[in-house]
Amino acid sequence: MAQEKSKLNPNLSRRTFLKASAATAATVSVVAANPWSSAMTALAEEENTDRAANNDEQIFSGACRGNCAGGCFLNIHVRNGKVVRTSAREMPNPEYNRICVKGLTHVQRIYSKDRLKYPMKRAGERGEGKWEQITWDEAINTIAEKWKGYQDQYGKYAFGVMWSSGSYATLSGVGIGSAINRLQNANGALNITAAVDMARGQGTKPALGQGTFVTANEPADLKNSKTIFCWGANPVGAQQQSTHFFLEAKEKGAKIVVIDPNFNALAAKADIFVPVRPGSDAALALGMMNIVVRENWVDEPFLKKSSGAPFLVKESDGKFLCQSDLGITFAEGQKDQPIVWDALTNTYGAVNAVEDPALRGTYTIDGIKVTTAYELLLKRIAEYPPEKAAEICNIPVEQIEEITKLYATNKPSAIYEFFGIDHYVNGHYGYFAMAVLAILTGNLGKSGAFCGMGENLATDWINMAGTMFPNGAKPSLSVPVNMLTEVLETKMYGETPIDLKGIYFTHVNQVGNGAERKVTLEVMKKLEFIVVADMNMNETAQYADILLPVAHWFEVDDVFVNYSTHPYAILQEKAIEPLYECKSDYEIYRLLADKLGCGDAFDMDEEGYMKLWMDTDGARKLGITLEKLKKEKVLRALPGDPYIYAEGGVFATPTGRAQIYNESPAPNNNYGQTFDVAKEQLPYFEPPHEAWYENPLHEKYPFSVIQDKGRWRTHSQWWDVPILKELSPEPIVRINPSDAAARNIKTGDIVKLYNDRGYVKIKAVVDRGIQPGVLSLPKGREKHEFIEGHYQDLTSRVMNIVCANSAFFDVLVQVEKA
Secondary structure, three states: OOHHHHOOOOOOOOHHHHHHHHHHHHOOOOOOOOOOOHHHHHOOOOOOOHHHOOOEEEEEEOOOOOHHHHHOEEEEEOOEEEEEEEEEEOOOOOHHOOOOOHHHHHHHHHHOOOOOOOOEEEEOOOEEEEHHHOOHHHHHHHHHHHHHHHHHHHHHHEEEEOOOOOOOOOOEEEEEOOOHHHHHHHHHOEEEEEEOOOHHHHHHHHHHHOOOEEOOOOOHHHHOOOOOEEEOOHHHOOOOOHHHHHHHHHOOOOOOEEOOOOOOOHHHHOOOOEEEOOHHHHHHHHHHHHHHOOOOOOOOOHHHHHHHHOOOEEEOOOOEEEEHHHHHOOOOOOOEEEEEOOOOOOOEHHHHOOOOOOOOEEEOOOOEEEEHHHHHHHHHOOOOOOHHHHHHHHHHHHHHHHHHHHHHHHHEEEEEEOOOOOOOOOOOHHHHHHHHHHHOOOOOOOOEEEOOOOOOOOOOOOOHHHHHHHHHOOOOOOOOOOHHHHHHOEEEOOEEEOOOOOEEEOOOOOHHHHHOOOHHHHHHHHHHHHEEEOOEEEEEEEHEEEHHHHEOHHHEEEEEEEOOOOOOEEEEOOOOOOOOOOEOHHHHHHHHHHHHHOHHHHOHHHHHHHHHHHHHHHHHOOOOOOHHHHHHHHEEOOOOOOOOOHHHHOOOOOOOOOOOOOOOOOOOOOOOOOOOOOHHOOOOOOOOOOOOOHHHHHHOOOEEEEOOOOOEEOEEEOOOOHHHHHHOOOOEEEEEEHHHHHHHOOOOEEEEEOOOOEEEEEEEEOOOOOOOOOOEEOOOOOHHHOEOHHHHHOOOOOOOOOOOOOOOOOOOOEEEEO
């Protein structure tokens, strides 16, 4: 403990920390009577005068910018050149004031004993833990020599860059228009995608498009909903800063329905809990649509005005019939309009010229046989009566009837979703079906009504072209990390030759947090050169050849906006200088760019890049400038108050309408593969790839596994924080009482989870909230925290052919007492 204490600031007053601790404990039901032992003592070693009276304290603006979707606006308190604490800073709209236990522990991250201090090179075998300190000059020169050398000899894709969501920021993070994108594109290096959280976009975008806040209204609008479905999301654990919006809506009379395999904290406050079978969400949405049609709850005016339901689909190729198909000319600059059938004149016309388009029917126009998209949808819906959906989803048909009536008639209704459905090979089918359910009922484009997740993308005003593509650069080729085994073996990605030799990892812990860990380790062995830039010695860092220590978020100047669940851009002020020999990511990129021959792409300092990033008419329309942000520290980055996605029924799709039929489905990782186009055009259900009760493998491995994204980690970050280790000292697996009794498992027993890919030994907790046949594991734990094995050794890298996405939950295992 002495070593830990020496790295923590000893001037933290016990009085103020205990105040914060009490507030945190009030929100955490599992906190023990006195959890603040050794780490608490280290943080609050001296009793001093109250900080409010300390004239030497400086307060800086900052953001907690890991991928938890919180994006908390923070005060960073500094005394004597050291960060001593953080506190919640006032937002322009106090409904968005926020901080959590992770945000309160940044002091321990900054002064962690596991913090990387200086560049190092490997001195033994990969993963052996033997390192030699080197200078920054040697590190940068070695990396650039390898990087450029491989590209010169084997082509530009011989070296790759992989990032994920470790930190969102403009300069020293990832996100839209971030500096790492600029470096990749300027150099042409292979972009190795993390292949995570992609099913939502693959399913929702064709139906609803995507706006500056994805497809949701801003959270403050939830209080205007009369019905809220929390579907495939666990806000109390994973988006905890949004939870109060649900509770406030409930206080106003809203009905809350939680759809989740397991009983979570929000379900305890819900009016209805629907324990759906894992991976069956598309079938549930289809069954609900069947009821909506049967009961005449379809919002036909919305379908006619704001959707593609009346569009005519050609039997010959499955495309919409358009003016050009009929030889109709249109003015230059105008779009080729879809054709609809005019119910008033009993003839056809362009959609923008027909007042009352027919929703149903099959017609022949100029010898071309066509059917309305809505007619095709009705045929698909007819395949899923509620009784069939109930059997698939393992829930009572009466419950499907009940929630459908609530959603379709107690309007406006909202579907709040995140990534619970995403983590199955069939995930995108669920999102598409849910979106079409919202379209049928008209629960879109108005206050209190939306379908989707909401995170601030700022795509309406970020200067993406200017930041990401310097000097006419093109987007670099993207390859999903789950396909690297095949790429390394065949030296091909589709028809593109790739002889990959090295990877630069930044803002990602792929070894510890990626699917099918053993395969990841095999990939690492086959690579000739690995660079990792990070703050601490996580699992991926242990396999580096060159290790670069990066600055903590509070040690840099930056701007944060992307992927938060609030409507603001936040100024990150440099509160302290980078500790030890750490450098900001932006400085590292500039050094590398200069050695790689693309230094002119980084001929600006941090302030210059931030100005370029927000140099757009869209930003100016919102009143966003760097000068104003420096003055006010936080600026609203969404239009409207509140922001409503697709307000007035105008969607960010090619036609400007919501779509119940996807005429041109395409893979999100198109390498020339063939796929069943018809399957992707309408809402569709098929079982998960592995985690399904009818899978023959289920007899051997009868449990599916859900990785719970809890409050103690953001993915694998915060593993090195002592206070959080005391609150959650070890990973546990939660199991239903009936499953536990059948295996003589009791709370506290060590159990073994295993399948053909691997195993993990872990302590069990018997929990009635877990569905029989389902296990719940915590996400984001490092290898050393498990008794044996690793939870990501259980997972599979199998992906849907049209959706490059890691299906973390699509897993079957057996569990037994160890």
